[in-house]
Amino acid sequence: DQQVxxxxxxxxxxxxxxxxxxxxxTNSMFDYFLWYKKYxxxxxxxxxxxxxxxDKNEDGRFTVFLNKSAKHLSLHIVPSQPGDSAVYxxxxxxxxxQGGKLIFGQGTELSVKP
Amino acid sequence: xxxxxxSPTHLIKTRGQQVTLRCSSQSGHNxxxxxxxxxxQGPQFIFQYYREEENxxxxxxxxxxxxxxxxxxxxxxxNALELDDSALYLCASSLDPYQPQHFGDGTRLxxx
Numbered sequence: 001d002q003q004v005x006x007x008x009x010x011x012x013x014x015x016x017x018x019x020x021x022x023x024x025x026t027n028s029m030f031d032y033f034l035w036y037k038k039y040x041x042x043x044x045x046x047x048x049x050x051x052x053x054x055d056k057n058e059d060g061r062f063t064v065f066l067n068k069s070a071k072h073l074s075l076h077i078v079p080s081q082p083g084d085s086a087v088y089x090x091x092x093x094x095x096x097x098q099g100g101k102l103i104f105g106q107g108t109e110l111s112v113k114p
Numbered sequence: 115x116x117x118x119x120x121s122p123t124h125l126i127k128t129r130g131q132q133v134t135l136r137c138s139s140q141s142g143h144n145x146x147x148x149x150x151x152x153x154x155q156g157p158q159f160i161f162q163y164y165r166e167e168e169n170x171x172x173x174x175x176x177x178x179x180x181x182x183x184x185x186x187x188x189x190x191x192x193n194a195l196e197l198d199d200s201a202l203y204l205c206a207s208s209l210d211p212y213q214p215q216h217f218g219d220g221t222r223l224x225x226x
Contacts, residue, residue, distance in 0.1 A: 004156075032212075034214060036217075041219070042219050043118070043204055043206075043217035043218050043219045043220050044157070044204070044217045045217070046214045046215070046216055046217075049214055089156050089157070091156075095212055100145060100147060100162055100169075100170070100208060100211035100212060100213075100215060101147075101159045101162060101170045101172065102147070102149075102157075102159060102215060103159070104149075104156030104157050104158070105156050106154070106155055106156050107155075107156055
């Protein structure tokens with residue numbers, strides 16, 4: 001039972017353009033969402049998070065949007081840079097029920113071409 | 115500020131053996147979580163420790179056990195190793211169970 005899904009295994013974008021990574025979830029108890037970036041041979045690096053009381057959170061080039069009615073979140077990277085090429089994971093937790101247990105999607109590999 | 119460090123980086127074991135993986139949490143962090151990541155998949159939650167007590171467990175059998183020490187470092191122990199235990203094991207620490215988790219680079223475990 002995959003509670004967090006990233007349906008696009010890969011995405012290719014031109015440098016300077018917008019990258020949009022998508023994530024869907026099924027558990028309505030999830031109330032906190034995070035995005036991580038992972039380079040080969042390194043652990044995931046925390047990028048940005050959003051609580052279910054918000055629908056948008058920005059940090060520099062990264063913006064996360066949350067649509068609770070659709071159970072969908074997305075990460076926008078503007079402008080995309082070659083150094084952004086990595087695997088991106090979305091993760092969710094039901095903080096009220098389960099503390100910090102994170103449920104991860106399968107990941108989307110982003111390739112930003114110069 | 116030192117981040118999360120894990121040891122060893124790579125390990126090869128045979129079926130039936132036991133293994134201990136270690137994790138030093140980031141300074142000031144009292145919560146440690148362990149994840150298993152199979153090839154091509156996202157990390158799967160094994161368990162979390164908060165101030166030396168288990169604070170949640172995923173769908174892993176009892177042969178996966180853990181410990182958190184007074185300095186908040188942690189161990190993951192796996193008994194009776196099976197071929198399917200081959201994976202990247204990730205440790206993450208956080209300021210408390212409700213803050214973003216920061217990951218180490220993992221231990222790659224191979225079972226022959």
